[in-house]
Amino acid sequence: MSEQLVHAGIHDLKRGYIEDPGLETYTCLICGYQTEKGFVYPEGTLFLEAEKAMRRHIEAEHGSMLSYLLSLDKKLTGLTDLQRTLIGLFHQGVSDQDIIAEIDGGSTSTIRNHRFMLREKVKQAKLFLAVMELMEEGGKTTARQPSGTATRAAQAKLPGKLGERLSISNEENAQILGKYFADGLYGPLKSLPKQEKRRVAVLRHLAGEFEEGRKYSEPEVNGLLEARYADYVTLRRLLIEYGFLDRLPDGSEYWVKQPDVNRKGNNDMKNQRRKELVEEYMNTPRPMGVFQIRNKQSGKIYVTSSTNLPGAFNSQKAKLSSDYHVSPALQKDWKTLGEDAFAFEILEELEPDPQAAHDLKQQKIYADKVAQMEKAWMEKLQPFDEKGYNRRPRNK
Template sequence: MDHVSDQLLHADIYDLKRGYVEDPSLETYTCLICGHQTEKGVIYPDNGLLYDAEKSMRHHINHKHDSMLDYLLSLDKKLTGLTDLQRKLIGLFNEGLSDQDIVAELDGGSTSTIRNHRFMLREKMKQAKLFLAVMELMEEGGRPSSRPGSAAPPKTISSALPGKLGERLPILKEENEKILSKYFIEGLNGRLQSFPKQEKRRVVILRHIAADFEEGRMYTEKEVNQLLEARYADHVTLRRLLIEYGFLDRLPDGSEYWVKQPEGKGKGIKDMKNQRRKELVNEYMNTPRPMGVLQIRNKENGKIYVTSGMNLPGVINGQKAKLSSDFHVSPSLQKDWKELGEEAFAFEILEELKPDPQAANDLSQQKIYTEKVKKMEENWLEKLQPYGEKGYNRRPRGE
């Protein structure tokens, strides 16, 4: 994947598994993959169904990103520590395939080899749990002692950090000054010489730059860029990280930015922001997404792969992500994609189902549409027969 948010990299296991994090102070849920937000108290309509904030977020992750497992498996092996074969096997295990079916999918091996891979993955999970416990104990051991009679811990300035950053990254006053003097060698009002990779240093710099923005004022994206460009050439990275770390906030369409207020402050601006966000979210959620059947066609040999979904743009993005990450369920399609490259394939919509605008709030429509799309896919599979030499689909069992 091109970019992994810092929020995802520092999320706990519970949030990583479900794919989103809750901010109790703002009463929001934020997608760890793309930053999409929902707000408590808002009802989100989608394809005839109504969802509360948390269910809408789960629905977003399933339809926009397929699943958290798919997304995590698509990450670079340097992040997950999984080999290409392990990622592919985990995907096949998740589908519930038998060992014999997995051997057929991999075009080789034996069932005993597959069982051994299952065993090794479980051992890897046990090791990961113990390693996580060791690292957490190590970090806790490095904190100032809180035992009676011990010296008072050095003064920190973590209270100025948003959210729980102050708890996770306690920053000493002397440490803060040292970092700023190192990276702003022309003075604290000057330009940033370079942007560090170490998280604590990044947070110190971001907090300092965030002070350039006035509390209670709304900024356009152009104004934000101008302020950041005066500090550092890569203003896009600064803007993104100021949002991700909670120093700035913005509307979903990026039209307005502002300094993010601690809980209980800036109520007027927060109310205005919430109202505008609700309007934009409702506008998006009430816009039907195309659903139906599509094919991935190899331009060189004509072989096709047929699939379907309730959000065709999301399906296309998901298919490309799986192929680019080398863990697609079709080994033959994956092989050709790897050899020929993305430019050798066309993504073509075979049939589209448009929802009835008069039945937007009919809760029974979602199930009806799902069944219709499934039937459409079955018809196209029967018509095109994308199996063997003609295609990349797996032939249905029993045929």
């Protein structure tokens, strides 16, 4: 889950994207996809302005914000498994009798009671938000003149003070990086450390990807960091907070804040390598195509597609782990057998034009092609009933 999603307002959460007036962009809260004002985005014979193109992206790639939010861990939403199921059915307009059949038990009075309890949660949530906002407003008033202790604590987090609080030997640094960059120092970050010493070591290593004295745009920073870790927004924020990077107030330019003077001997070679890595990443299209989730024991399959296969793999696993997958049969087997009993396998990849791999205007064209590929594989494999987990189309 992205940092932007965590801090988004209710209005933005409902529509699934945020607007940046300064950069004149719209950003998807789920995957980070952006559209920019002043550009048009083709969809078939139509040309869509930036905000409408963003709404179409969310609908095509993520289904709906309701489904995504309900797929989040229950610790985040505060909803039980039954409540999440019922909310989805209520949203679809399913009758109480059909809901009883769907959840395999209960009565119409039970369903009415669940509706009542959900409305009560809405009232409680509104009051809780009001209480918290009033608390925050009071905190700002009393915090205008911080104490000397608070000031010293804040100063202790500045870049120049990190060395006073944290001591990381070369041996420790190597061990930390070896653990969190299991595929090599130029590979992906396995996870973000919670312990501060380890986190600083990882951030210092990632900051080394940026050239000293060069100004970066936010998309360039995002591109470098996303190649290492899916939640690049959090990485970007932490690099700023710990003082490895700095930026203009509007986020239009980023740069290295604390150059490492000990690297001057090999600076030219490392800077050249970084340039090559950036160019390699930016010119490498994200894999897109059709894939299947295969039950290794029964052979049953679930077929789907995406214009971002790594992101789709993570999304499918998140939904299954949160017990909110669109296929009840697949969800049941996953819960019974566990993740290791399933294989994620690519059936066919789409090879986009290398010259336009990240051209936003091409995204809809790629999406249409991937959808046709999925249709062909569905007809070929027939992953329905005893053969698979997909729901058979109604017209068949």
